[in-house]
Amino acid sequence: MQKSLENQAVLWRLRVAIDAPLAVNFDYLAPADTTPSDVGLRVVVPFGSGRRVGLILAVLPLSGDGTAADAPAADQLKPAESILRDLPPMPVDWISLCLFAASYYQAAPGEALLQAIPTGLRKPDPVKRRALKAVSKIEHEAPMQPALTAGQTAVLDDLLPRLNGYSANLLFGITGSGKTEVYLRLIEAVLAQGKQVLLLVPEINLTPLLEARVTQRFPHVPVVSLHSEVTEAARARHFAAALTGEAHIVIGTRLAVFTPMPKLGLIIIDEEHDPAYKQLEGMRYHARDLAVWRAHQAGVPVVLGSATPSPESWANVQSGRYQRLDLPERAHADAVLPAMTLLDTRRMTLDEGLSAQLLEELAQGLAAKEQSLLFINRRGYAPVLTCTACGWVSNCRRCAAHRVVHSLDRTLRCHHCGDTSPIPRQCPDCGNADLRPLGRGTQRVEESLRKHFPQARILRVDRDVATTRKQWEVLEAQIRSQDVDILVGTQMLAKGHDFPALTRVCVVGADAGLFAADWRAPERLFAQLMQVAGRAGRADRPGRVIVQTEHPDHALYQCLLRHDTPAFLDLELTARQQAGFPPYAAQAIVRAEAKQIDNVLDFLQRIRGLVPQEQHPEVFIYDPVPMRMVRLAGRERAQLLLESPSRIALQNFLNQWLPMISAGRGMTRGHAPGGVRWGVEVDPLEC
Ligand SMILES: Nc1ncnc2c1ncn2[C@@H]1O[C@H](COP(=O)(O)OP(=O)(O)OP(=O)(O)O)[C@@H](O)[C@H]1O
Numbered sequence: 053m054q055k056s057l058e059n060q061a062v063l064w065r066l067r068v069a070i071d072a073p074l075a076v077n078f079d080y081l082a083p084a085d086t087t088p089s090d091v092g093l094r095v096v097v098p099f100g101s102g103r104r105v106g107l108i109l110a111v112l113p114l115s116g117d118g119t120a121a122d123a124p125a126a127d128q129l130k131p132a133e134s135i136l137r138d139l140p141p142m143p144v145d146w147i148s149l150c151l152f153a154a155s156y157y158q159a160a161p162g163e164a165l166l167q168a169i170p171t172g173l174r175k176p177d178p179v180k181r182r183a184l185k186a187v188s189k190i191e192h193e194a195p196m197q198p199a200l201t202a203g204q205t206a207v208l209d210d211l212l213p214r215l216n217g218y219s220a221n222l223l224f225g226i227t228g229s230g231k232t233e234v235y236l237r238l239i240e241a242v243l244a245q246g247k248q249v250l251l252l253v254p255e256i257n258l259t260p261l262l263e264a265r266v267t268q269r270f271p272h273v274p275v276v277s278l279h280s281e282v283t284e285a286a287r288a289r290h291f292a293a294a295l296t297g298e299a300h301i302v303i304g305t306r307l308a309v310f311t312p313m314p315k316l317g318l319i320i321i322d323e324e325h326d327p328a329y330k331q332l333e334g335m336r337y338h339a340r341d342l343a344v345w346r347a348h349q350a351g352v353p354v355v356l357g358s359a360t361p362s363p364e365s366w367a368n369v370q371s372g373r374y375q376r377l378d379l380p381e382r383a384h385a386d387a388v389l390p391a392m393t394l395l396d397t398r399r400m401t402l403d404e405g406l407s408a409q410l411l412e413e414l415a416q417g418l419a420a421k422e423q424s425l426l427f428i429n430r431r432g433y434a435p436v437l438t439c440t441a442c443g444w445v446s447n448c449r450r451c452a453a454h455r456v457v458h459s460l461d462r463t464l465r466c467h468h469c470g471d472t473s474p475i476p477r478q479c480p481d482c483g484n485a486d487l488r489p490l491g492r493g494t495q496r497v498e499e500s501l502r503k504h505f506p507q508a509r510i511l512r513v514d515r516d517v518a519t520t521r522k523q524w525e526v527l528e529a530q531i532r533s534q535d536v537d538i539l540v541g542t543q544m545l546a547k548g549h550d551f552p553a554l555t556r557v558c559v560v561g562a563d564a565g566l567f568a569a570d571w572r573a574p575e576r577l578f579a580q581l582m583q584v585a586g587r588a589g590r591a592d593r594p595g596r597v598i599v600q601t602e603h604p605d606h607a608l609y610q611c612l613l614r615h616d617t618p619a620f621l622d623l624e625l626t627a628r629q630q631a632g633f634p635p636y637a638a639q640a641i642v643r644a645e646a647k648q649i650d651n652v653l654d655f656l657q658r659i660r661g662l663v664p665q666e667q668h669p670e671v672f673i674y675d676p677v678p679m680r681m682v683r684l685a686g687r688e689r690a691q692l693l694l695e696s697p698s699r700i701a702l703q704n705f706l707n708q709w710l711p712m713i714s715a716g717r718g719m720t721r722g723h724a725p726g727g728v729r730w731g732v733e734v735d736p737l738e739c
């Protein structure tokens with residue numbers, strides 16, 4: 053190295069981001085072939101005792117004498133090993149997106165940048181160019197486009213002239229209104245301009261569906277998908293294809309919001325209300341919010357589609373930040389919204405939780421050779437096993453939760469930590485052999501339906517039978533080919549699917565969501581019920597939805613009965629405004645856990661007092677409290693909620709406060725004495 057310095061070959065130093073939990077970037081001596089346009093390239097550098105792949109954030113002049121304030125002397129810098137030139141540099145707007153995410157969600161910039169890159173591209177060797185070629189490209193003729201409905205035409209007339217600049221649009225289209233067709237027409241227009249489209253979906257299960265529709269419509273256009281079930285190798289390939297511009301359409305789940313797309317022309321977020329857009333590990337970002345930020349920065353339109361928009365987006369419409377576009381009718385010429393019925397079960401005798409009316413509905417469905425769906429948002433056989441003699445319940449040994457009875461493999465399973473053991477033959481406490489399952493889940497409902505309708509073809513669909521995307525695809529095909537009479541399923545079946553033969557949807561066990569401690573529970577319940585109701589009668593036969601409830605007068609059900617999503621959202625927002633909840637306040641939460649709750653609470657109490665309240669009048673810090681489910685996998689958990697009427701005030705406070713926590717004795721980012729692990733979440737969805 054000394055030699056090349058003498059040769060005057062090294063003129064630059066590189067500022068490099070590295071995947072490390074530190075808020076700093078690192079400077080290295082640049083290799084001889086460096087030019088100022090190398091910003092955004094990957095670079096192999098020595099780090100600690102090993103080598104790492106970092107990302108070049110800046111190419112700065114090397115001031116040999118080290119006089120400039122931030123310029124170290126050349127001999128203090130380690131030389132970078134080599135710059136990887138197998139791919140074009142990450143675009144500047146992509147770097148800004150990652151840096152913005154890091155600052156807003158309080159993560160280290162290096163972590164945000166490098167973790168957005170697939171691991172296959174974070175290895176010190178260049179990617180084999182050959183590997184990048186395979187982009188899925190189906191060669192066949194494009195199918196006929198349907199004639200647009202009046203609603204679709206109106207929406208497109210509004211959107212199409214606005215493709216060349218930023219606008220945030222909430223596409224509020226009832227279930228079955230043909231939002232996908234609107235997306236396809238927008239994509240077509242953007243592709244015609246030679247630009248790329250980013251299409252986000254909340255769930256892996258929805259990607260093949262959409263991918264199929266997109267590749268059918270645009271048979272000659274290279275499409276790639278990015279989600280957690282794409283293999284590492286394919287992810288690297290797809291990411292690279294987006295970066296080089298080879299891929300024109302990227303379809304993916306939340307992580308795809310970080311796909312580098314140099315010719316980005318449009319972002320679409322389907323089912324924008326879905327909580328799955330929130331990342332709950334590592335940097336806890338919200339992909340929808342980041343997508344809107346990204347669109348703004350890139351100067352491209354963003355379309356947020358939903359039949360049940362999030363209250364946050366609804367508020368953004370009210371404040372004028374988003375423009376609302378409506379699809380108020382179903383697309384299929386003969387399809388109307390399903391008729392809704394609330395079955396008041398207070399004075400009914402139920403058989404295994406099912407009323408006679410509900411069973412009669414299913415019988416009618418069978419007689420008419422139509423598909424029915426029984427929706428119960430709880431998997432397993434029963435949520436808890438109890439002893440009739442001593443009151444023993446099947447608690448999890450490691451969590452503050454019951455273990456769920458699973459009948460097929462006869463196990464008790466914790467749905468939080470996964471702890472599983474065989475169902476005991478007798479009570480572990482008193483030896484009584486009469487153990488009884490309480491309540492019901494999908495398996496138990498399936499069992500009783502088989503008793504009532506022995507001739508029917510019944511299919512249960514939940515996480516236990518559809519663990520992977522492949523399994524789900526098999527089930528989906530089965531449903532679509534009408535090999536099924538009655539479906540029993542959880543919310544897996546609610547989202548975004550189009551099953552033309554399905555006419556009846558029966559809902560049981562929904563009341564649990566009405567009075568939950570989490571104030572977002574009703575919002576989620578309403579969206580779920582509207583979505584699941586939306587599966588009924590999407591083609592030529594009218595649909596019926598029957599909801600069993602003990603609270604038929606509840607405002608939520610009344611809105612549901614009238615299909616009145618706007619009324620529900622207005623109610624929600626009014627309640628939130630009165631309570632001072634988001635979006636009328638900004639929140640952040642510090643969560644901490646340790647073996648003992650006392651250590652956790654001590655830690656939170658201590659950090660709460662780090663800055664006196666009078667020094668941050670705009671940010672209120674609540675008392676530390678144990679989390680609702682205090683014990684998870686043997687660790688006890690508590691949280692500290694921060695709230696402010698101003699998002700900026702909260703951000704400023706966090707920027708000052710979090711480094712103070714990490715600087716404390718024995719503390720680092722993420723760890724504290726007493727075996728405490730902690731982390732921060734901005735805009736939490738659960739608190
Ligand atoms: N212009 C049209 N003419 C005829 N059929 C259409 C038209 N647009 C869409 N459809 C059909 O209507 C059905 C519903 O469309 P789509 O799945 O796009 O609805 P959606 O708004 O996404 O509904 P959801 O929110 O329930 O998923 C599909 O079968 C689709 O093929």
Ligand SMILES: [Zn+2]
Pocket residue numbers: 448449450451453466467468469470471685
């Ligand atoms: Zn557990």
